[in-house]
Amino acid sequence: MTKEYSIHSFKPGLKVMIFNQPCLIQSSKFVKPGKGQAFSRVVFKNLLSGKIIKTTFKSTDILKIANIYDTKVLYLYNDSFFWYFIDIKNFEEIIVSKEIIGFKRFWLVPQLKCSLTLWKKMVISINLNNFVNLKVIKTISNLKKNSINNSMKSAILDTGISVKVPYFININDIIKIDTRNGKYVSRI
Structure with a gap:
């Protein structure tokens, strides 16, 4: 049984399927004009591509819930092609490709706790803490x-x-x- 949402239920943070891809609703404004059918203006982020899309939905439109979940993991190591994590709950190894890790690879140190977002048992993104402690090995x-x-x-x-x-x-x-912008915050 698949759960669905009508446009009256749209709210920021809701994960739904749009164009057969998982998306995160960032904002939604319900509009009921004086004449005509009610509609909703929605801004959402495609969780696979990262693109921000703006669209409108009629009051009769329904969206399915995206079966997306986060799992807490511990970062272990990498071999420059794949990054290896272990699920904290069931101790299963999860392997993530370099394309998914992207620039966040520079903030990953062994034994770092973070979370992975999964859709259809595939990792689609990595979620880091806002701050990470790293060692200086050279100064210029x-x-x-x-x-x-x-x-x-x-x-x-x-x-x-x-x-x-x-x-x-x-x-x-x-x-x-700060992992969000890559800037120095303080000395530990």
Whole structure:
């Protein structure tokens, strides 16, 4: 039995099937004009492609619920092609391709807890905490130290990414990084 939603039930965060693909409703505005049929303006994100789509639905339209769920995992290791996780509940190994991991690979360190979003038993995205602690393995300072316009230097972290950090950060320091924008937050 498949659950369905009418346009009166649309709300942000709802995961539904649109064009046979799982989508996340980001906003929905129900409109009842003086004349004519009521409709709903919906902005949704395709969870497979990441595209944002705007569309309208008539008051008689119905959408099916997307069978999407998140599972808590522990990151183990990678071989540059696949990233290996273990499900915290049932200890099953989950293998995720480089295409799904994408840029988030720079925030993954062994034993990091995160969650994976699955649809039809396939991983479609990885969800990280907002902050991660990483070790500085190399710093590259500019010639102009203590300049007002140039108060940051480059640092290479143990995951291989380069970020801008303040001049007081040294090799082997542990720093907190915001995974949403890749910026330095603080020294640990």
